[in-house]
Amino acid sequence: MNQPLFSFPGGLHPAEHKAESNAAAIVTVPLSGRYVVPLRQHAGNSAKPVVHVGDRVLRGQTLAIPDGRISAAVHAPTSGRVVAIEPHPVAHPSGLADGCVVIEADGLDEPVAMTPTTWRDLTPEALRERLAGMGLVGLGGAVFPSHVKLQPGQTRIETLILNGAECEPWITCDDRLMRERAAEVLRGAEIMRHLLGARELLVGIEDNKPEAAAAMRAAAGPDIKVVVVPTRYPSGGAKQLIQLLTGLEVPAGKISTDIGIQVFNVATAYALQRAVELGEPLISRIVTITGQVARPGNYEVRLGTPIEEVIQRAGGELPGASGHLVGGPLMGFDLDSPRAPVAKGVNCIIVTSPELFPPHPTAMPCTRCGLCAQACPVRLQPYEMYLYAKAKNLDKAKAYNLTDCIECGCCSYVCPSHIPLVDYYRFAKSELAARDRDQQAAELARERHEFHLLRLEREKQEKAARLGRKASERLESGSVAPDDPEAARKKALLEAAIERARQAKEAAAPANIDNLTPTQQAEVDAIEARRKQAEQKETTP
Amino acid sequence: MITAIVIMAAIGLVLGIVLGWAEVHFRVAEDPLVDKIDKILPQTQCGQCGFPGCRPYAEAIAKHEADINLCPPGGEHGIRQLADLLGVEFKPLGAGKEPKPKAVAVIDENTCIGCTLCIQACPVDAIIGASKQMHVIVADACTGCELCLAPCPVDCIEMQVISENVNSWKWRYPVFPIHHEVARAA
Amino acid sequence: MIGSPFVLEKNSVRLTMVKVMLALIPGTLAHAWFFGPGIVVSLLVCGAFAIVFEGLALLMRGCCFKNFISDGSVLVTAWLFALSVPPLAPWWIYAVGLLFAVLVAKHLYGGLGQNPFNPAMIGYAVLIISFPNYMTHWPGPIHLVNHVPSLAESFDLVFAGQGSISIDAYTMASPLDTVKTLLRAGVPKADILANPVFGRLSGTGLEWVAGMYLLGGLLLLANRQITWHVPVAFLASVAATAGILQAVDPAYNMGPVFHLFTASVMLGAFFIATDPVSGCSTPRGKLIFAGLAGFISIIIRSYGGYPDGVAFSILIMNVAAPFIDAYTQPRVYGHARGGKVGR
Known part of the structure; x- marks a missing residue:
């Protein structure tokens, strides 16, 4: 029990707004008629679909398999028919559509055969193999594929930390989960410890969740330490929680396993427990629905349920609702379309109203007051980074360690000038990332080009050698062919092929230009004329 | 007077020997200028600069035979880096050179006759195929140089602009009015 | 479009400036208590000049007048300036000082947040270099001087100059001046x-x-x-x-x-x-x-x-x-x- 407690610099105490949604028990949302399952619900590559439109799928059936190491499978949330595999609005800050498998549910909710495992009998290797296709990802919001994190690296994992801090305002899904299903969460954590071979298992919970901490303590065995940490945003950031519980910092550019620590969210532990002990892949999660809704609370939702439908289950929006936030108000994002489905990373949906979330006040110039630096949990100097990010001087922003920014939003929150600092950092960071990608592409192209030149040179030499040999052979035989019949034949063949292709192309011209009305014909003619003109303009310098 | 000259000459000789020795023994192998320039260029090998590839252009820049603003795919950022490296003023992209959105070449499978002409043109060997067999472009390796368009006898290659998706999406520059900026614009 | 965070602390540049001014009140009151109401007059005069110059600068720069004029920063500058220069100096002394403080030190460099020097101190430095004579006439403690100008007399002194009251009646060399001149002159410290x-x-x-x-x-x-x-x-x-x-x-x-x-x-x-x-x-x-x-x-x-x-x-x-x-x-x-x- 005497786990020493450390501290991290900076941080905030924003209004918590937890009471709205943490009073009622978790409600299971009844089956929906239609599910939209995004192929990318995790960090890394989109999953590769293995079902086709028209297929009947069962609950828990694999819809798509991981593509590459950093990727995760997705599964059917219920039984039904695949009606489409197409781009559909998803919960993403860009508001762009992404590939989804659309399932029309048949209401039977028929499951695939799920095989429970007695995990203590299995070696970590065998267990990991079973887990790889279960679609488990970090449910705290980062959605990193769990099977990758459960693979011990070169450094021995000493400490496994279970993250139940839930420091963002409004969100209470982990709180309710720990209160109601503490035993399952801790069994999941035991499996994680088994997989990683960790010696120590710590659970970090903020002191604004005494019920959750009590439930976890009651369920915890003697070798699990439940540590109550002071409520201070962002204690639930993995790096901050590590610092709070162990006093250690994850070195820049490295990951926590390099210092022998691994962190999982409590909801991930719960999902892992279900995957191992029930054989059920990740097809549902607990989502906090709060804000301007009739019945704020926590809802167990099948993945793929449209968000607007979940809000309906929570009693619908109250008058004055103006939008939706996914995640908390400090790190979440504005949802573009409520048609987007609940995905693995959606832990909270806040229905906003101008009263709850007043519009951003107009920004004033930075006065270097330094409040942002005092609030920064990673000890950055946000005002300097802002200066350079605003000037698009990316290198200089990077020199001020922009890449160490965790985008927690503390600096923007405290800024008396109301400057949207984190927006500038996100911009600069994604520009830097794009630049790195370009650099890598250039490197690849250079290598391929050098190889290309090498190949040409080699072929030239080989050809010269061959011709030399042939010439000497001919000289020896004494017969010199006047013209190469083979070359002429090839040329004729090529021309014939070109002609065929031309015809094919013409045949492939727009098919709907027959039987046009005179006005349509006139329009088509006008367009053709414009196109000709444009082409001429292009050719004449 | 004579002593002074002798002493100065002796000092000069000793220092000269030391410097010469240091030059040989403490030599730091540094990237030649051409390599540094080549590293900045985007390696599309597109020839839009008028040279047959990025390295020849880099060589020309190093010999002061070419200007630094001839590379459209490198964009403004590239010119800025070149200007920094060479210690010259930044200048906008040369006349008649427009940066295009990034694109990859795509072969229309129905029209391709398998002539291998594009394969020979591709500077990065990104086109796979054999004689009389349909060719395919490896999108990841394609630099968007457009060199394969001209040789194709049946015009079956098209440039497809890489559209933004959830993965390649970038956060936008905040278009949030800081006070005096608005005032200036107004 | 602004992303997260969607909640902000209730804080602003104006609030910060107000807090600084509140913290200056005890010192200002103490000054009035020990040296007479002159400080109140100079404070009002400086505040007025500062607002005028700030408004002028903002108009000339074409800035969002309303938000910047009310951010309070220029009032803090004026207040600090008023506490640094002697009360009861002629009004144009304050005008010149604040002209440099607000127009040159602040707005020529880009206004709020951009000034490399503290504007109030620039104003003070300009005055002490240009008009050292005016800058050494501090009102003496009220129990040591012959006459303490009332509020009305203070206004008169600032705007109309020396009338019936002799400058020696209410000013005294400040302790720092005394130390400097007398120590230099070789007077023993105890004396x-x-x-x-x-x-x-x-x-x-x-x-x-x-x-x-x-x-x-x-x-x-x-x-x-x-x-x-x-x-x-x-x-x-x-x-x-x-x-x-x-x-x-x-x-x-x-x-x-x-x-x-x-x-x-x-x-x-x-x-x-x-x-x-x-x-x-x-x-x-x-x-x-x-x-x-x-x-x-x-x-x-x-x-x-x-x-x-x-x-x-x-x-x-x-x-x-x-x-x-x-x-x-x-x-x-x-x-x-x-x-x-x-x-």
């Missing part, structure tokens, strides 16, 4: 300190004003408007430098307590050197900035041509602030540099 212008710790009345500045500064500190680094480093450096100089040459130098409880040192430590725009922003940078400023203040006081050195020392350090900041960046999470990173 100088016998002058009633000196009180228990420092100048009569002024020590109370300094104490009230200290109180206001502590309020700002408690309200987390400033951090401890600047005041502590500044005062410690002033005390240490004065202590060393006194130890080296007791006959020629005043002690640390005298220097600490001069009004300008307390004002400088809590209200001027803490100006975030022109000062340092990193914790270690603040220590270096304020430490050196305190040191230079005392050096100027002891060896310079001017009786006080706080304004000059802070202006000198303003130049070095960006440089100091660049070399005192804190260790960022996960980066090694003396800190404990990893196992």
